[in-house]
Amino acid sequence: MRSSVSAILSTPTQDPNMSHPDYEMTVHDHGTLLILVKHLGEELSSKNFNRLFERICRINQLRLVDGTGAERCVQARYIKEYPVGNNDWGDFQTHRRLLGLITISKCKLQIELNEICRLHESLKVKYQSTLYDSRCIIFGVNAPNSPELSTPSNFKSRDVYYASDNDPNPSIEMHLNEFLSSLFWVLDAKRLEKSKEKLDKATLLIAPFEKRNIIGLDMESRANKKRCMGRVTKHLADLNLQTGFLNDALNFYQTAIDTLRSCNDWLWLGGCLEGLCATSLMILQPQNQLTKSNFQRNASLQERHSRFKFRPLSTNAGFVSLDDNVVRSSLPQNLLNIDDIYKNYGEALKHYSKYLNAGVVLTEGSLKAARIAVDHHHFIHVHYFLQNVLPVNLTLTDEEKIQRLMKLAELYSEIGFHRKASFFQWLASKRYVSASNPHTSWEQCYQLLLKMLPGHKLSLDPNDYVPGGQFGWPELQRQVVNEIVLAAKRVGNASLATRHCTFLLQTMWWMMDKVERSAYATQLSVLSAQCEGSPVPLVLDNGLVIPPANLLNIPQPENFSVQNLKLHLRPHKLVKAKEDFGPFLFTPLKFGSMEKYNIKSNKMEYVWVINEPCEVILELSNPLNFELEVTNILLLTNGAVFESIPFSINLPPEISYQNVVLTGIPKEVGNIEINGYSTHTLGVKSNCRLKNIPNVPETTYNVQVIPSMPCLEAFILDSKNDTISNITLFAGESLDYNLKILNVGSISVDLLEISIESTIENSLKNSIIKVDTENIKDYLPITPKSEIVMGIHLTGALNFLSSNQYPLAELNSLKSSLTISGPSSYPSLHSPKQRNERLSPMTASSFRSGESSLNSNCSRYRSPTDITSLKVIEFNIKIKYAGGEGMAAGYCRIISCLLSLNIFNSVLVTGWDVLQAETGSQFYLVLDVVNVTNQEMELKYATNKSILMEEKESYRIPVPVDRFLIHSLEQVSSSEEGQADMVSQCNKHIAEQVLLRWSVNSYDDLPPRWGVAKLYGLTLCPQMLDIVCTSPIYWEINLNEEKIVSECDEKLLSETSQYPVGQQLKLQIWVHNSLMSPLDDVTLELNFYQDYQNGTTNSQLGNRLATTGSTKTHTTRVNKHDRLYHECGVIFFYPGQYKLNLQCQTLKQHIWKLIPPLQLDITAE
Template sequence: MSVPDYMQCAEDHQTLLVVVQPVGIVSEENFFRIYKRICSVSQISVRDSQRVLYIRYRHHYPPENNEWGDFQTHRKVVGLITITDCFSAKDWPQTFEKFHVQKEIYGSTLYDSRLFVFGLQGEIVEQPRTDVAFYPNYEDCQTVEKRIEDFIESLFIVLESKRLDRATDKSGDKIPLLCVPFEKKDFVGLDTDSRHYKKRCQGRMRKHVGDLCLQAGMLQDSLVHYHMSVELLRSVNDFLWLGAALEGLCSASVIYHYPGGTGGKSGARRFQGSALPAEAANRHRPGAQEVLIDPGALTTNGINPDTSTEIGRAKNCLSPEDIIDKYKEAISYYSKYKNAGVIELEACIKAVRVLAIQKRSMEASEFLQNAVYINLRQLSEEEKIQRYSVLSELYELIGFHRKSAFFKRVAAMQCVAPSIAEPGWRACYKLLLETLPGYSLSLDPKDFSRGTHRGWAAVQMRLLHELVYASRRMGNPALSVRHLSFLLQTMLDFLSDQEKKDVTQSLENYTSKCPGTMEPIALPGGLTLPPVPFTKLPIVRHVKLLNLPASLRPHKMKSLLGQNVSTKSPFIYSPIIAHNRGEERNKKIDFQWVQGDVCEVQLMVYNPMPFELRVENMGLLTSGVEFESLPAALSLPAESGLYPVTLVGVPQTTGTITVNGYHTTVFGVFSDCLLDNLPGIKTSGSTVEVIPALPRLQISTSLPRSAHSLQPSSGDEISTNVSVQLYNGESQQLIIKLENIGMEPLEKLEVTSKVLTTKEKLYGDFLSWKLEEILAQFPLQPGKVATFTVNIKVKLDFSCQENLLQDLSDDGISVSGFPLSSPFRQVVRPRVEGKPVNPPESNKAGDYSHVKTLEAILNFKYSGGPGHTEGYYRNLSLGLHVEVEPSVFFTRVSTLPATSTRQCHLLLDVFNSTEHELTISTRSSEALILHAGECQRMAIQVDKFNFESFPESPGEKGQFANPKQLEEERREARGLEIHSKLGICWRIPSLKRSGEASVEGLLNQLVLEHLQLAPLQWDVLVDGQPCDCESAAACQVGDPVRLEVRLTNRSPRSVGPFALTVVPFQDHQNGVHNYDLHDTISFVGSSTFYLDAVQPSGQSACLGALLFLYTGDFFLHIRFHEDSTSKELPPSWFCLPSVHVRALEAQA
């Protein structure tokens, strides 16, 4: 016996072997169609009996194996069914002759045979025959199964007769000696009458009868015969047949204990009925087709191992433990005979199947290990493949997965052995795929991203390389690319630097012919290879969705409830809603993107390769809204460490967008890498809202860009910074061009400003503009430009800057610009003889420059398009950096009374702090030239101011205004009024620059009082002529002079009554005043005048007369009587003009 049957199982001992073969030319499809129907009749119940007959069909069976039929009857071909096509009567004799030739091959063992003829019609068909069945075609053959049943009954009749013949042999009869083929020559010349020979014959015949009983469905009888045979054969040391008897005993016991069978689907015949597995038709075909065994055929489902309650019913039945012991004994006897290698191998396989049911894996592995070392004849390559495949399946059956994978891989390599003329690369590839689970290898890359690596990486890499090579030899480059990509992705950590270079070079060679895609690859066996994204080339550690630049970020217009509160709920705050959406809140980002604007996602990537990694076509994968990804290409240096990469795209519609991952093209392989599949990645969220489109403004100015970047405390970002240098008091226009570079019209614009510098006191409006001129150009269409003018005017107070005034004091110039005790008092500071060698640190800070800095932000709030409809706007900020140099400033200010009580002289010491010659002028005076660093005094005659008529400042209207603040605001308002009336301007001719010189910060309370017009206006008239002038009033000696005092009340309150006394005196111009003029001047009436109370805006007057007795210059001093009324009012309210009267000789 030379060809082993690797599908053998213990219950096959009870089957009858029937061979089904075609005769002549029959198509494979038609043959197997009938073969499947024949195989469906695998068991029938014997009439008038409880016995069941089991049939085992084969479409190919070596004739030499049939010679072992006496040794084990289930190996004997007892039935032959032939199938043929015959379409004419003249071909019938030849066809029938072929049928007889086929019978002669198995003729010595056949019980019966049948011929199925398809296509023949006529007289021949009408002749009744038992061994031939005619059918018109392969479709019209409904009686096939019935004829097979009749055929099996005929086989049973022959079997039963043979069993009875053998069982009823008398002891005195001559019992023939049953032999195996290789024994026949050994028994020539033996003494057939010896007792030893007779026992051998009896033992072998008992064993043969046991086989027939088992086939005939008489299990108990077979057990009895097997036991008797064992005793007889053991006594004569007939080891080969003793092993067969023990194996038969084991088979009968297995059939009893495990009625469901040990061979899986093929062995569970008792419960199959007429069902037949679809693959049974191909299972026993010769060659490589029989190599691949269905793993499901080796399962133990439906087996009940606990049969201890039934053991007592068959006292001759072996226990499950004894079955294995007897198998071991039988195999040990087989091993003594070189020609029984096939029998020994099949016995090992049967024992393994039983042990698999008993779940005794270690003992099963011993049987399999023995099977591996059984030396058969020189096997063909196909038989080697079949042997290794079956060993693999059996190891899988007992749970030895890695061992199973090892033999499966050996079988795969055998398919492409050098000795094979046409290597079977497809069979090799299919077997290699089946080895993957045994090596803990999955073709799904997701299985390698969870936890630690399982299995031996070196073996796995070797196997993957073999898959790549096999798929390439199959002519499937896409498959090679997929496996090589999988190798690089999953085994990257185990590859050496040189291996990484070799694998990537091979991959680039493959992808140059067939680029790698993300499409699943379907294999012929139904297996699908999932795509392999390169999530490690490069490795991504962090993903962050970036907010738009500050100038492009959208803002929601605030409503009464606030932008974050839903108006659908009656509650201001709903914590239930907020907490129920915890997961969404963790992923949702609190800023928005804008439709049509470029959005950015930052990735921190790492190149693990020892060479430069070129990544092409890298872009974003999104869902939710239509998104145009703008791919990027990058080159990462070898082992770069974390490297920032920014991917951009443009959302085309509105809604919620989710960044699911990114796509790349590396080494010619296109990959879609999802964030959910990236291990250890950090992200602050991947979902963001896209709002409707808004216009985009680009700003340009007439001023140069600034190197100073403003840092506002509010955290706002400044998009553009400009700078300008101005002298104090100088003005300049800032021309701003606003260009709509977006796709939506600009419909709304608001401009506000904010001064960041707080330590410097600003006077007047620093920035001013008129918005009407730009709003007239709206709506501003895309691509259009609008012009906007901002006036910059700087007015700072440099007068109190100590380090700037230090040089002035060194030269003895008065710097008493600080509050003066009296407007008539001048304080001259002594000259400092020497400057200190090491000045204080406070002075050092100001020695470098006297420049002051002003910083402000112009904020443009604009909107338009669909975004404006939804209540969104944008902010564009312009930073303004102004460096202010001192121009002219006043070191001292004081006042002198003028000849008129309604005027006074303002004295200003003005200092030119520039390096250029300048001129300074007012509205009422000529220009004064000041050289660089020169200080001069200028006097300005000004009309006094009626401060009470000034409008109320905003602070005065406040109900809870601070008194100190109110006083400060009043002072600023008065200073602004004085500055506007003075109109002091400076001009630098060489630079053609000019500006204003402000005195707003210098005017202290005392100076303001002198500049203020008293609310009580006093007018003195001499002979009806006002005397508030420098010229003296003339009169004649001896003539009475009429004196009138008028009071006009301009205050908001009633004043008076008042009493005034006129005191005449003479000024000798030497500091001596002579008041003793009783003999010189005489009053006509009383020298005291009385004024009644005067209502607001009212007027009152009093009259008197004087008589001058001598000529000369006389002065009249009008005094007020101090009483409670006059004490309530400030002294400045009682400022009467001095009266100068010149008495002349009377004319004749």
């Protein structure tokens, strides 16, 4: 024992600590042979070396058969670098010993070969304490046409030559298998040698830092002997594990654990516990069945959002279940299950932590234990083991610290702790730019910051973000992006810094207040001053593509409205006559196959015209507290060629809803898809797509562009060729104007139609305004820059009746009221219930009130001040025109001329009545007329009859009018419509017969104004109709067998006859019904009277004459074209002039008299 201690103390002192941890080591590496693969020389490129290294790493297993016929499995682990300090820990854990060396090089000259051999030998000396064998692979030595080279005499290693490093020579695998085999048999011999040693005579194995601790110890004590025996047993267990005797290794580990625990040898006890865990895991999960894969997190830890996609996680395969009794019986009794492995690993790590010099062992053990938990989805255990890594105080360089942090991030990422992984990546990025790091790299810092974005639920693509939405941790996300901006700026890539700052304002706008928004906007303007931002992807040197970012909220869009063309430029579809395709079949059934057509369309209902400006109104707001300059605002379109005109604007601070009119010109026929607009502000060009703007309901707007069309302008001109739109007329006045149409476009007009629209009825409209369109086709085509002129005739057609303000077009609405205002005009027509009562006072002035021709009711009228003296009518003269390719495509345009017509009253009729004239062919229409103008008026109401009327004065005038021939009607109906039609015909007859011509003198030496008043809409009661219309019966009278009266053929033959006193006169009377319908309840009555020519008549002639027969007869019906006959006699006693009044009456109070009365002169004999 003392000799072994002396040997230990005599060896040179080395660094007791490992250089740095091996973060890639796993528990399965406890059973592997460690081999160093080294790149020598400069002829072999790093790319080829890495390719060869990967090829070598694939040869990591070899199966051999030992002398007993048992199959042995050799597992190798290849590394590129290995510090000597780590190799010194080979006694503590034999898998840390470097057992093999492979150098790979290339040479062409002898001197290069000599240098390679020297370097190879120096590496052998460096690792001579543990190295078993080595190989020197040299390329290019046996190449054709190359000089023959030979190795130096002092080169003792085995060399392998190949002609070319690009030649995949299969002999490499053969040499490597042979190399692994040689290492294994040497190691197995060492195992046999150790197994034959007596434990009490074994050499004390120590860790490098324990050399100074054994000085002064009593090595012969019982405790130290146990320590020595336990360490040797543990060492033997390691060798059995490496050589494939897992069951033996398990037993040796268990024995060593009991021995070392009894002597409190905590470091080596931890090594035994770790070896026991590794052996148990290798039995439960062999290396050849292990697949490196990621595993799914617990369901309670699942991500809630699918925006950031991570690799799918799957379960591990090949793990032996200890719940199966059959399997359990075939396994060693002291085999640990997974829970025991966690427990023992935790104890081992606890023992490691007691030694400051075992920091690397503690770190590696924690990572290996964490990987076990990762493979078995035990995420809590993963976190438990990993939390011990950072507190370990290791003397590491900044690069090694970064490696440790990145390994932690990788493990956390594998279990789905992406935010935790991002935190360690953030710590690693800070190490790249820390003050203690002599090799500061902002580029590496920037790349790590980009990698940590998914862990914070961030993406570089702004399209992954919902406007106004929140996903993740806003403050933390903004801090991360801000650090990325700073890193990109420190890298020196101004365009990248501008892009990330733009991204920050676009995606995190909703997380900021007003002050923060303005601050970041100012920062962006400073960055963009160095390099302007553009909406194109940025490709980094490593191939990473940074998607474009746009300032969607600076300025902030409030509304986006595609405008139709101006009213006079809007195309309209030409209406074509519909063809008859037969019967239309309708079914209420709905078929599912038709639902696919029920898709909301974003196509506009209107169209644009090629080469004509069109507009889009964009409402913008400035959310910043400083003036914002926005330049080069353009529309973004697809489809047909569209020329967008740039627009610039300065938005005041915090202004809202500022209208911006964006214009453009379509250059091609087809469909234009408007999907947004572009801006240039704060030094950044942005493409603002409508799909990313929440205030706009549509993602695109589709507008159809049609071929070119002509363009017209229209004006209304007076006699002086001045344009007018407001005209004043007196009622009844007529004026003429001109409609001028000018072709201001470059296309001829081939179609021209003119129509007039107004709110009044068509009949009244046609009586007020007329356009001369008879020869409109003669003006076509209208060539460019040419004009045409058409006449417009205006008439002030107002109602001249003051008591009933009914327009001409509303006359039909009076039919019902007129027909029930009195008894039917004809007794033989069936009419409603008789009404003998008088009309209301409102209409009493319009109706005959009794036998008197003029009474107080007839002469009453309203005061002119109570009558509306102005009527304003709006007319829209529409000019529909088309031509060129637009007409061929089925489109036209409509231009409108608005005309406001003010009509003042001139003459008003406040009352009217009718009187019988001296002859049966005429009657008198008595009118009460008022001059409602402010000038003196001359009124002509009949031939050679006129009257001067002062302003606002009323006058009564009799107007002779021919009676309406009732026989001109083809048929008189007994219905209400028929009677109303009778009244309408009488009114029309009166309006045509009565023309009140007025004239007034204007002021300012203007020519006099004149007009004609026509009386439409007179209200006529049945008594009036009896006077206005001719009688429906014809009279025929014979006196003493001599015909004295005959009204046949509408001709009245009458003369005065003289007869002596006392002579009997025989009267024969025939009443002919000229109507197409019968007369019912007809009464014929004869009345003799004397007229004293002074307004006095005497009908009491009982002592002056005597009659034979009845003077009154009645019949129930007189059929159409039939007649009523009556005969009587009369004897006069005194001479004188007598008159006979013959009247025919019905029960409906219609009375028809013989006009004039029959006059008889009786003379004395």
